[in-house]
Amino acid sequence: MGYEWDFAVVFRNSDLLLLGLVNTLKVTGLALLFGVPLGLLLALLRLYGNRAVRLPVGFVIEFLRTTPPIAQLFWFFFAMPILIGVEIDPFRASVLTFSLQSSAFFAEVFRGGIQSIDSGQWEAAKAIGMNRNQTLGRIILPQAVKRMIPAFLERAIELMKTTTLVSTISYADLLYQANSIAQSTYRTIEVFTVAAAMYFVVILACSIAVRRLEIRLARSGETIVN
Amino acid sequence: MKEVLRIEGLHKSFAELEVLKGIDLSVDKGETVVLLGASGSGKSTLLRCVNFMEIPTSGRIHLEGKAIGSARNGRIAYGERELTQLRSRVGMVFQHFNLFPHMTALENVMEGPRTVLKCDASECRRRGEKYLDKVGLGWKADAYPAQLSGGQQQRIAIARALAMEPEIMLFDEATSALDPELVGEVLETMKELAEEGMTMLIVTHELGFAYTVADKVLFLSEGSILEQGTPAEVLTYPRQDATKNFLRGHNMFRLPEPQID
């Protein structure tokens, strides 16, 4: 029991940890920025594409959802550069991997949301002469998106947790910074505990915000899609 | 009288099941035609074929004297654009209203003119307000569907269809989903439309309404028109047994038999 805790080292390196947190948020934000529109596109192709499109798109979505993200990350970082003959830095590989990975999950959120809209809405729009794109854009998606918001944000939180993987290809996110500080100061337990606490604070804040929103949406009569 | 709608030899099958077995029907301008029939008789399917919510298996539909679709080696092909265009000229009111819940009453009514007819903002607004007033709900313009009663929602749905200024209006059991005390306001709105000369094709179970408002009543049974004529002919002196049985099931037309314990 003789361990003497010393958090001073951690605070001396707090700027490095904060920089790591910023990088974590950066990768998460960019992956969302690319992943969400791509997810919508994949969902629409899977729902309304012809057979030749639906099947491959479905396969890609399922593949990205059922393979470990670390295998995907390593593939894009170590394997793809050999295949296409272009070097890729850890940051780009991370953004690429997590944009694609999250797009597959977002595609399923979009699909669930779109399919949850009552078929009467399609009929009503059809009856006043709207075509499919008009119906999707003006009637279906506005309603679906509102229902999807909680599932969406939950997915974004999952994404933030998954981005810790980028530390394994030496991108300086929060976990990577913690690891390197721990190695140079030998204050492993303090550094890792503080890093975990930082993740906890940020993610818990997001989770609580999502739950609040969920309750508010449920009260305004919108059901929630998982 | 000018003919607005003509249906010739209309058949519709779902997989093995033949729902419509050759329907011929003509509706003149300003005419109100009521379709009666037991559930499963095909009356809703007939209505839904008129604006091609269902694509007919065979037969032809003419709107304002022009045949829809083009015949190609024995079959009739329908272009998606042609059908959307047709639907913008045919109004439809659904059993479950199907208002757009994320739009206010006014936005619901303006949606068609805006998105489909590409009217400019002032014309959209003019139509929106005009038809909301017409169904007596101008004062609810900013309410969302969830804040309105079923009867009010259905009247908004009628206004939404009217805002397209259609050549014919279709009503698919427009009062069936309403609480009894709300049925009257919707029927009243429909009656006013009929009196103003709107051409209407109506599927309903409200025999009283059919009797007082319809110009022509058709009785469908098992996918065919069994009987047709004026309300008095069909409702008061039905000739077919199926029609008689159907009418006997609706107590509006008979007094309850005395009960003996």
Added chain:
Amino acid sequence: MDHNWDFASVLANKTLLLIGLQNTLILGSVCLVLGLFFGLFVGAARFSRKSWLYYPATAFVELFRNTPVLVQIMWFFFAFPIIAPFRIDAFTAATLGLTLNTVAFSSEIYRAGLQSIHKGQWEAGKALGMSYWQQMRRVVLPQAVRRMLPAFMNRAVELFKMTSLASVIAYGELMYQAKVVSTISFNPIEMYTSVALIFFLVLFPATILVRRFEARDTFER
């Protein structure tokens, strides 16, 4: 640009990969069984009205649900041994991290499942003179477990994907074996493609099964 796909080098190392797959399955199964078992108690505690049960359970669940699992594994591998009175190898650290994570997530599934059972069921059990655990075991759980099944299977798929994180602390599961082999035989493309394919082949049937269950459930409702 033109890459010669060389899957022969993958096949040549198939023993190493099979050992990896075996370790993946062992790690995943151990964590799944332990996680689901302890998850029930934490879930029941979260369901309880006794505050000395509810608050610690809630704190535990929030802590493990709201931190990245890789951080949990790294913490147990690098930090925990310093204060732990015993040695911790990679397998133990990975098992601790993944199990506690699974406990936290599955307890939420139990809780939601228990909440979905109508209060009248508890009361009927109580009226027959059953104790709390008898009501739970004989009446409520059998009904709730069926509803929870798809969520548990989803969780299991997630868990097996997460076992690949143990490669970071050099536990010899599939991902780690692939990493080692690819640095020796210079075939990262074939290696990582194979790993992804193996995971897909193992887990995809499970996701299809889940969807079957979900479809059946919505049908019954």
